Amino acid sequence: MILSLSWKNIWRSRKRSLVVIGAIIIGVWALIFMIAFYNSFGTAFARNAVNYEHSHLQIHHPDYLVEPDIASQVSDEENIVQAIASDPMVKAFSGRQKVNGMIASSKTSAGVQIYGVNTRSESTTTSLKDHLVEGTYFNKIKRNPVLISAKLADKLRVKIRSKIVLTFQDIDGNITSASCRVEGIFESKSPKINEGVIYLKKADLNRLVGVDGINELAILLHTNEQIDVMKQKLEAITKNTVRTYKQVAPEFNLMEESSVITKQILTVIIMLALLFGIVNTMLMAVLERTKEIGMLRSVGMHRHSIFSMIMLETLLMGLLAGPIGLTMGFLTIAWLGDEGLDLSLYSDALKEYGFDAIFYPEIQNSTYPVLMTVVMVTAFIGAIYPAIKAVRLNPLETIRKL
Amino acid sequence: MNVIEATHLVKTYNPDTIPVKAVNDISLEIKEGEFTAIVGPSGSGKTTLLNMVGGLDTPTEGNVIVNGVEINQLSPSELTDFRMHNIGFVFQSYNLIPVMTAKENIEFIMLLQKADKKHRDERADDLMEKMGISETSRRRPAELSGGQQQRVAVARALASKPKFILADEPTANLDSQSTESLLDIMAKMNAEENVTFIFSTHDQRVIDKAKRVITIVDGKIASDETK
Numbered sequence: 001m002i003l004s005l006s007w008k009n010i011w012r013s014r015k016r017s018l019v020v021i022g023a024i025i026i027g028v029w030a031l032i033f034m035i036a037f038y039n040s041f042g043t044a045f046a047r048n049a050v051n052y053e054h055s056h057l058q059i060h061h062p063d064y065l066v067e068p069d070i071a072s073q074v075s076d077e078e079n080i081v082q083a084i085a086s087d088p089m090v091k092a093f094s095g096r097q098k099v100n101g102m103i104a105s106s107k108t109s110a111g112v113q114i115y116g117v118n119t120r121s122e123s124t125t126t127s128l129k130d131h132l133v134e135g136t137y138f139n140k141i142k143r144n145p146v147l148i149s150a151k152l153a154d155k156l157r158v159k160i161r162s163k164i165v166l167t168f169q170d171i172d173g174n175i176t177s178a179s180c181r182v183e184g185i186f187e188s189k190s191p192k193i194n195e196g197v198i199y200l201k202k203a204d205l206n207r208l209v210g211v212d213g214i215n216e217l218a219i220l221l222h223t224n225e226q227i228d229v230m231k232q233k234l235e236a237i238t239k240n241t242v243r244t245y246k247q248v249a250p251e252f253n254l255m256e257e258s259s260v261i262t263k264q265i266l267t268v269i270i271m272l273a274l275l276f277g278i279v280n281t282m283l284m285a286v287l288e289r290t291k292e293i294g295m296l297r298s299v300g301m302h303r304h305s306i307f308s309m310i311m312l313e314t315l316l317m318g319l320l321a322g323p324i325g326l327t328m329g330f331l332t333i334a335w336l337g338d339e340g341l342d343l344s345l346y347s348d349a350l351k352e353y354g355f356d357a358i359f360y361p362e363i364q365n366s367t368y369p370v371l372m373t374v375v376m377v378t379a380f381i382g383a384i385y386p387a388i389k390a391v392r393l394n395p396l397e398t399i400r401k402l
Numbered sequence: 403m404n405v406i407e408a409t410h411l412v413k414t415y416n417p418d419t420i421p422v423k424a425v426n427d428i429s430l431e432i433k434e435g436e437f438t439a440i441v442g443p444s445g446s447g448k449t450t451l452l453n454m455v456g457g458l459d460t461p462t463e464g465n466v467i468v469n470g471v472e473i474n475q476l477s478p479s480e481l482t483d484f485r486m487h488n489i490g491f492v493f494q495s496y497n498l499i500p501v502m503t504a505k506e507n508i509e510f511i512m513l514l515q516k517a518d519k520k521h522r523d524e525r526a527d528d529l530m531e532k533m534g535i536s537e538t539s540r541r542r543p544a545e546l547s548g549g550q551q552q553r554v555a556v557a558r559a560l561a562s563k564p565k566f567i568l569a570d571e572p573t574a575n576l577d578s579q580s581t582e583s584l585l586d587i588m589a590k591m592n593a594e595e596n597v598t599f600i601f602s603t604h605d606q607r608v609i610d611k612a613k614r615v616i617t618i619v620d621g622k623i624a625s626d627e628t629k
Contacts, residue, residue: 001513001514007501008502009501012500087622112478287463291497292497292500295491295497296499297482298458298487298491299485299491299510299514299558300482300486300487300514301486302482303478303482395458396453396459
């Protein structure tokens with residue numbers, strides 16, 4: 001009976017109820033969109049970092065993590081390579097030699113990280129070849145060819161075939177210099193690589209520093225879900241340290257945490273706005289019906305029934321609006337997830353952070369029931385004050401006379 | 403048998419500032435089947451008296467016993483239940499629930515009493531027929547005339563078979579034809595089903611129909627005449 005009365009009461013002031021229902025729908029839809037948009041940022045950031053910089057897993061000598069020294073070479077490289085080369089989970093892998101050094105042109109110099117790479121495997125692992133915007137990929141200049149980023153080239157004021165000098169420590173700790181020529185200029189989607197990484201052939205770098213091996217092995221998997229399994233597999237066959245990209249770059253955790261906090265803040269803000277809307281509307285609904293509520297109390301309706309009636313009215317509106325908002329949000333995200341959200345207007349700024357101009361909003365299915373619960377909790381909280389106000393009405397005062 | 407026994411009822415408003423005695427030592431008994439009109443000028447205390455008799459207001463002094471139960475001693479929750487089972491209310495401005503149909507309004511108190519559907523249906527249909535409003539059963543209050551609304555209100559009050567009906571100025575908002583018709587129906591229910599009616603009224607037509615007329619002046623019973 002209370003449920004039926006509450007349902008009918010919702011439609012007593014159709015416009016007002018539709019405003020509340022509309023506000024909930026728009027609030028839920030906006031929240032889904034914002035969460036999905038934030039997710040797409042996170043995903044794009046992680047995807048770029050994995051595909052163009054860190055890969056899913058990295059193997060280093062344990063000492064390398066304490067002091068990233070050229071002497072800390074990955075041990076047992078052959079066995080590891082043999083194991084991962086035949087593993088169906090592995091999409092690509094690349095062994096690198098990484099040293100810190102200085103790059104100098106005739107105009108200026110800068111600190112850089114020098115990656116000695118296997119040209120073929122690096123291209124399949126980080127798509128390095130695809131990022132070339134000028135020049136060629138290690139196939140024209142025979143002696144010490146290097147690839148540098150467009151940003152660095154601009155800073156050093158060098159172009160294709162310009163001569164540069166790299167300075168770094170060799171295995172014995174001596175300062176070594178090498179004269180190199182720019183063979184290619186690239187634009188990576190990783191801001192860090194654009195900022196200060198140059199690529200040499202691994203053989204060239206190894207010859208210059210006096211080692212024969214790698215101090216980093218990057219492994220790209222087919223999916224993120226394979227990371228833990230593969231990590232365990234590798235840890236079982238090597239004494240080197242195996243780390244996920246999140247362990248390699250702790251900023252991912254920071255970004256994830258800040259993303260969670262941002263989404264929570266957004267949720268709270270939108271729900272607070274809804275909450276005040278609900279309180280205001282339901283309070284109006286109660287105050288408008290004081291005489292009727294007084295009559296209900298007079299003829300024998302208990303306070304708890306009045307309370308339930310007002311609570312149910314609000315919850316029913318939430319139950320009605322919530323799924324509509326969720327469906328609208330779902331459809332919007334499904335559409336934008338396919339088509340993408342074009343932010344070309346801000347492409348320059350986005351490029352600085354390694355983002356493409358098109359984002360693909362996404363949301364986990366488990367978010368929908370959580371949002372529905374949040375809406376119902378908001379409706380519940382919003383209904384409490386008006387419901388208390390209703391039960392506190394004195395039937396005698398409200399009907400004045402019998 | 404007495405349905406209502408009120409003894410030495412006093413109701414004082416603003417006892418701590420400027421005390422106003424709305425009801426000043428009224429004692430009265432209402433027997434089952436009476437058709438009583440309580441009359442008096444505005445501010446005489448008749449509505450306050452009815453509120454106390456109906457369990458909506460508590461007396462400052464005195465007791466109200468309804469059907470053998472001293473209602474002043476009941477807790478608010480018990481009093482709510484007591485009103486639901488024992489007292490029917492008819493309001494001057496009908497006070498029907500606008501989102502319910504006429505029949506649903508009549509069934510409402512039976513729903514509160516958790517009566518089964520068959521009983522509710524039968525009782526509501528029977529009352530609507532007696533009230534001459536069967537054709538309005540599916541209409542909402544906004545679609546009914548004032549007279550029809552008040553008949554629905556009377557049917558609602560009667561639906562739970564209360565011990566008595568309190569009606570405050572039930573004809574105040576009705577035209578003369580609707581008033582006559584409503585009074586005839588109530589008189590008929592009184593005569594045929596022995597329903598006890600207590601009216602607060604200024605309306606001479608109601609006074610003329612009443613079998614007993616209690617006149618209240620300045621919170622006291624000035625006269626009590628049985629025709």
